[in-house]
Structures are given as C-alpha cells and as structure tokens.
Amino acid sequence: xxxxxxxxxxxxxxxxxxxxxxxxxxxxxxxxxxxxxxxxxxxxxxxxxxxxxxxxxxxxxxxxxxxxxxxxxxxxxxxxxxxxxxxxxxxxxxxxxxxxxxxxxxxxxxxxxxxxxxxxxxxxxxxxxxxxxxxxxxxxxxxxxxxxxxxxxxxxxxxxxxxxxxxxxxxxxxxxxxxxxxxxxxxxxxxxxxxxxxxxxxxxxxxxxxxxxxxxxxxxxxxxxxxxxxxxxxxxxxxxxxxxxxxxxxxxxxxxxxxxxxxxxxxxxxxxxxxxxxxxxxxxxxxxx
Amino acid sequence: xxxxxxxxxxxxxxxxxxxxxxxxxxxxxxxxxxxxxxxxxxxxxxxxxxxxxxxxxxxxxxxxxxxxxxxxxxxxxxxxxxxxxxxxxxxxxxxxxxxxxxxxxxxxxxxxxxxxxxxxxx
Numbered sequence: 001x002x003x004x005x006x007x008x009x010x011x012x013x014x015x016x017x018x019x020x021x022x023x024x025x026x027x028x029x030x031x032x033x034x035x036x037x038x039x040x041x042x043x044x045x046x047x048x049x050x051x052x053x054x055x056x057x058x059x060x061x062x063x064x065x066x067x068x069x070x071x072x073x074x075x076x077x078x079x080x081x082x083x084x085x086x087x088x089x090x091x092x093x094x095x096x097x098x099x100x101x102x103x104x105x106x107x108x109x110x111x112x113x114x115x116x117x118x119x120x121x122x123x124x125x126x127x128x129x130x131x132x133x134x135x136x137x138x139x140x141x142x143x144x145x146x147x148x149x150x151x152x153x154x155x156x157x158x159x160x161x162x163x164x165x166x167x168x169x170x171x172x173x174x175x176x177x178x179x180x181x182x183x184x185x186x187x188x189x190x191x192x193x194x195x196x197x198x199x200x201x202x203x204x205x206x207x208x209x210x211x212x213x214x215x216x217x218x219x220x221x222x223x224x225x226x227x228x229x230x231x232x233x234x235x236x237x238x239x240x241x242x243x244x245x246x247x248x249x250x251x252x253x254x255x256x257x258x259x260x261x262x263x264x265x266x267x268x269x270x271x272x273x274x275x276x277x278x279x280x281x282x283x284x285x286x287x288x289x
Numbered sequence: 290x291x292x293x294x295x296x297x298x299x300x301x302x303x304x305x306x307x308x309x310x311x312x313x314x315x316x317x318x319x320x321x322x323x324x325x326x327x328x329x330x331x332x333x334x335x336x337x338x339x340x341x342x343x344x345x346x347x348x349x350x351x352x353x354x355x356x357x358x359x360x361x362x363x364x365x366x367x368x369x370x371x372x373x374x375x376x377x378x379x380x381x382x383x384x385x386x387x388x389x390x391x392x393x394x395x396x397x398x399x400x401x402x403x404x405x406x407x408x409x410x411x
Contacts, residue, residue, distance in 0.1 A: 077407075159393055163400045165407070169384060172377050172384065177377050
C-alpha cells in the first residue's frame with residue numbers, strides 16, 4: 001500500500017513535472033502503475049521505489065515513474081463523435097479554402113500517447129471521398145512521454161489494441177500482420193509527424209492549427225493549469241480553427257477565450273470573438289496574444 | 290431489449306460471452322453450431338446481432354454466414370465473427386461473406402463492448 005506521505009510526494013512530483021493533478025483517493029492507480037517499475041528496478045515494492053526517488057540519485061527511475069503515472073491507455077476512434085464531426089463538419093468547412101490557397105490543413109493531436117488518435121485521424125482522412133491526401137494535411141502528434149512516442153512512431157499494436165475501436169475493415173486495409181503484432185501501413189504513417197511536447201510549456205514552435213484534438217487530458221489538470229492550457233490552445237488555433245475536447249471537459253467557467261462551435265456535435269470549441277470577450281469585460285486584442 | 294444469438298460449440302465460451310453481454314442490457318440466446326443457428330433464425334425470424342464462431346461441428350460459421358446472407362425475406366442481423374482464426378486472410382474472407390465485424394480470440398469485456406458501440410448496438 002502507498003502511505004499517505006508517499007502519495008503526497010508522488011502527487012506533487014507529478015503535478016510539478018507534468019501538470020497532472022491526481023486528486024484524492026487514486027492510490028490504486030499509483031500502485032498498479034508503479035509496481036511494474038519497482039520490479040524493473042529490482043525494488044521490493046512501491047514504498048521502496050518512493051524511498052529511492054526521494055534520495056534523488058536516480059533520474060532514470062524518476063523519469064520511468066512519471067511516465068508510468070502519465071501514460072494514458074488510448075483506443076482507436078475513441079468516442080466516435082469527434083471523428084464524425086471532423087468528417088462531416090470540420091473538413092468540409094476548412095479544406096476547400098486550404099486547397100484553394102495551396103496550403104496544408106494543420107491538425108494537432110495533443111497528448112497522443114501511443115498514437116491511436118493521430119493514426120485514426122489519418123485513416124479517416126484517407127478514406128474520405130475524395131480522399132484527403134498526405135500532401136494536403138499535416139498531422140502533428142505530440143506527447144509528454146518519450147516512451148509513448150517511441151511506441152507511437154513504431155505504430156505496432158497488439159491483437160488486443162487493434163480490436164479496441166478499430167473497425168475490422170480498416171484493420172485489413174491499413175495494417176500488416178507481423179509476428180510482433182499489427183503494424184500500421186506507411187501510407188497512414190506518412191500523414192503524421194511525432195514530436196515531444198509538454199502541454200505546460202510554450203507551443204510557439206508548433207505553429208498554428210486548423211484543428212486541435214486535446215481530449216481526456218485536461219480532466220487531470222487543476223484549475224489554474226487548465227485555464228493556462230485552454231488560453232494557450234485558443235492562441236494556437238487559426239481564427240477559423242476548431243478545438244475538440246473530451247466528453248467530460250469544458251472551458252466554460254475556466255477560460256473565456258473559447259466558446260462552443262455552432263454545430264450539432266458536442267465537445268467542439270472555437271475562439272471567442274473579441275467582441276464577446278469585450279462584453280465580458282475583457283481587454284480587446286488580448287485574444288490574439 | 291435487443292436480442293443477441295451466441296453461436297459457438299464451446300459451452301464455456303458461450304457462458305463467458307453471456308456473462309459479458311447480459312449486464313450490458315441484452316437478451317442472450319445460444320446455439321452450438323451453424324445448423325442450430327439456422328433453425329433458431331427460422332423459428333425466431335431474426336435477432337439484432339449474432340456472435341459467430343468459425344470452427345464448429347455439423348455446420349461451420351462461414352457456411353452458416355453464407356446461407357444466412359442468402360435468406361430472402363428476413364431482416365438481416367449484424368454478424369460479428371468471434372473466432373481463433375486470427376489472420377488477415379480469415380478476416381477478409383469473413384467480411385467478403387457479409388460479416389460486419391470480427392473479434393479475434395482471446396477477447397475481453399472491452400473488446401466486445403467496443404465492437405458493440407462501433408456497430409451502434411448500444
């Protein structure tokens with residue numbers, strides 16, 4: 001069992017290094033995530049692992065522990081609704097103007113974990129009629145965890161993973177079966193660029209995006225961090241861009257820089273117009289900061 | 290309540306699937322091979338979905354699927370293969386014969402509920 005003091009130490013470390021806010025009563029999560037790390041480092045249990053971390057002499061151990069605590073299990077086409085919105089509303093709304101201007105549609109999969117989300121987006125674009133070609137779109141997939149990114153780039157999934165959310169028709173079309181598992185095809189992989197990115201740090205180097213998927217991450221952040229991330233995601237959107245959040249996430253009451261998009265799909269937000277923000281007593285011009 | 294027919298020659302597998310899908314709010318019926326499943330469909334008319342094994346005595350799953358999809362005048366159920374035939378060729382063959390989805394054994398609750406959600410059964 002994790003002692004209350006160990007739990008507090010791990011919660012603070014997690015919050016400091018990744019912004020994630022664990023809250024009360026998630027001891028079971030730490031136990032299940034950290035026990036394999038303790039074993040890997042030849043330590044008898046999680047309490048011994050925390051003792052070693054507190055000594056501060058083993059940065060590899062600390063990194064492995066933080067990664068184990070932050071890596072999210074993801075599935076292909078998680079929730080279906082955002083992908084439906086991308087297909088039926090967002091791509092038709094934005095792509096014609098990008099095509100006319102010979103510019104790429106830019107999509108950011110923030111906190112992409114082991115790659116299921118960006119590859120799902122790529123498969124969806126490849127199966128549209130007419131298909132959105134790799135040269136017409138750039139999917140930038142980022143994650144905080146280098147370990148998750150290694151897996152994402154490899155694009156190799158177990159039999160269990162390819163059966164969670166992925167239609168069988170897409171499995172046979174876009175994956176090769178190998179002795180090590182199911183490998184995503186190069187024609188999907190070439191839509192996606194992977195980069196390491198901590199959501200707490202500047203997004204300046206990533207550029208601006210027509211679409212941002214940032215799903216099921218912000219629920220783990222505390223309110224001030226959430227506000228900061230929402231504000232900076234809004235700033236990273238193009239004026240006509242869309243932000244897609246998880247079902248349990250909303251900027252309402254946290255950030256005034258985002259408003260619900262005028263469409264039938266849930267969880268989709270756009271930048272708040274400057275006039276709306278001014279009427280809420282906010283300074284004009286701050287929106288484009 | 291939606292009705293699911295589980296077709297598998299292993300009583301243990303049928304029981305395992307029943308334990309997963311009954312709590313999701315489905316009525317579950319069972320058949321031990323393709324012939325029993327055809328008889329069931331003739332008596333019941335149709336069901337909402339069929340979970341279908343391939344290797345079975347009397348009539349295998351793919352033969353049943355071919356005959357089912359050839360039946361005229363019956364509402365066609367969603368068919369999800371559930372089998373240890375785990376190659377891409379197996380999957381392609383089943384999809385070509387009219388299967389809607391494919392589950393490779395071993396499966397767990399997440400896989401079955403994920404497939405049911407994809408097919409809008411729940």
